[in-house]
Amino acid sequence: MSATVNVVLFKSKTLSNGEHPLMIRICKDNKKKYKSLGVSIHPQFWDFNKSKPRRNCPNKEAIQNLITEKTKEYSEQILAFTLESKDYTATKLVEKINIFKTKNTVQELFDKEINRLKQEGRLKYASTYKELLVSLLKFNIHLDIYFSEIDVIWLKRYEAWLRSKGLASNSIGVRFRTLRVLFNKAIEEKLVKAEYYPFKTYKVSKLHEETVKRSITKLDVERIISYKSDREYTRLAIDLFYFSYLSGGINFVDISYLTESNIVDQRLVYTRRKTKKLIKIPIQEKAFEIVVKYKQQDNPYLFPILSTFHKTDIQRANRVNKVLAIINKGLKGIGEELNLPIDLTTYVARHTYATVLKRSGVNTSIISESLGHSSEKVTQIYLDSFENSQIDEAMKNLL
Template sequence: MNATVNIVCYKWKELANGEHPLMICICKDGKRKYKSLGVSIHPQFWDFKKNKPKRNCPNKDQIETLITEKIKEYSKQIIEFKAESKDFTVATLVEKVNVSIHRLTVKQLLDNEFERLRKEGRLKYASTYKELKTSLLDFNKHLDIYFSEIDVNWLKNYEVWLRGKGLGDNSIGVRFRTLRALYNKAVSENIVKAEYYPFRIYKVSKLHKETIKRSITKSDVELIINYNTGHEYTQLAIDLFYFSYLSGGINFVDIAYLTRDNIIDNRLIYTRKKTKKLIKLPIQDKALSIIEKYKSSNSYFFPILSAFHKTDVQKANRVNKVLAIINRNLKMIGEELNLPIDLTTYVARHTYATVLKRSGVNTSIISESLGHSSEKVTQIYLDSFENSQIDEAMKNLL
């Protein structure tokens, strides 16, 4: 049986002011359900035969617009059910159309997400939301807007504005990927209806440009670890680079937080700060030697963090400060060794992946790139394979 949707002036209920509520009446399979429109009308202004307001009805145009829009919503949902060959009841139809929308502005959700990430200790990711907010405020002047106002034209204007500021594709891409993630959050939490989602048409992927591959060869790694220096931070830079290379390309931030609790049964076990993925890898003898070299009363393996750094902000600031020093020293080493790319801690991470691939290791265990596009996939595979397979694969590093 087809569903029918009509508007009725519900004369069985009279309000204190003598008006009757206007109701949507949905009928299907012998079942009937009424849903209030949220407005009421005096019976003298309602045409009960034609089920519409009379010509002399106050606010006639607004009431007719409301009726038209509401009937359109129900009719559209009925068509979607039929197109998907889904059966439905009166109750499910009403429920689907009347999903509650939480009216949060872009600013409110941005602030909520920033605070959530900050409390989770994901300060670097939180900073992308802070940067996005600053950028959007500069562009739009205020963010007391609803997500439904961000349409394709709005996004195009924002892109043009960012280019006018001199930003390149990758920098613009970071802003848009963060904004898209925020919009996805808004859709999933019923802050905005999915039908308003602008990223089906506006493709963020067009803003991504492949960066130059940042990996070196095994022989280059040998040159780095054999580099002679009497400078404390230069030697630390070499050791951290080598440790990362030997330990699954572990990120510098994760290295900073390693303690003796992260080694269990000769395996390095830690949870990535960025993705919250649990990583389990064999700890190699050369990596253990590097740890022993910096062994002290400090609970951390390496002289990056200490008991002095108590708050998340203090720790993040310290890690960023040391990372800058380490990368500065690595760059100097790379220049002296005439390496083909600027040497950074990330090069160790990328080299770990490419050396394994060039050694014939299956790409399902380790991918060529550990960047944003494939990093999660790589971690999933590392978690899912047997320890023996990972152990055997990592023997190819040196």
């Protein structure tokens, strides 16, 4: 038996001001369930025959809109149950609707996610959320809004505001991708219905611009490792760059946290701190030589970046960022002396690893797996388009 939904003025309860609460009434299997709409009306303003506010009712239009919205909500859920051939009671119907009524605001979910990421030690990812939060607060003044209010028009306004601040498409894209992840989280936690998802229409992909080349050739890698220097940090910079290149493009943060436990049966086994994906790759002989060179008995970490002195997540994060800045400064100087076509950083090793494998004919899915990417789409960003000389050579086959 299908349920019926209507709105009644609940005369069994009278408030101190003489008004009665307005209630949704669900009837199913000869049982009734009442749910307050959160408003009350004096009986003189309610048409009991037509079950609607009279013409002279204060706030008539707002109350009628509320009634229409709520009855539609319950009717749609009844239809959903029917299409799914699910048995339900009046109580279950109300509970299903109420899942979406205990919603957090956008601000509350931001705070929750930032705290969660910090507790998991994913401080860099937490800072990405924090940057987006600060940006949105400047744009919208406050975020005491529900996710259903973030629609396509709202997103377009935010994009226009970011562009007025001089941000490039790629920088805007980072903010929108982070916001999209948060919106998906809100749907997952039933804070908003999937039908309100605005990113089906608003395409974040349009915000991607082709990035500046961030990889070098194998010959350039050989020139870097052959670079001579007596400076301790310069040698460390070169060795870490080469270790990353030889070890699946492992990024600097993950290198920093490596210990002896990450070497198992001549393989490097670790979980990416960013994506939480488990990586298992063979250790190249030259990569292992670099590990042996820097491993110290009194330090559990493989490289002299972290030590037992750094006890808290904040201390470790600060130390990693400090050393990374020094390493990248050293690499940049090397790149300038060698006249490399791009600024040399630790990340260039990761991009170069991916690009060299791709040009060697390795499948993108395998490269993606070794990099620990969440999808092949992310990997594509790492891979350079073919050089003009390769295209020129290929075009000769047309004649």
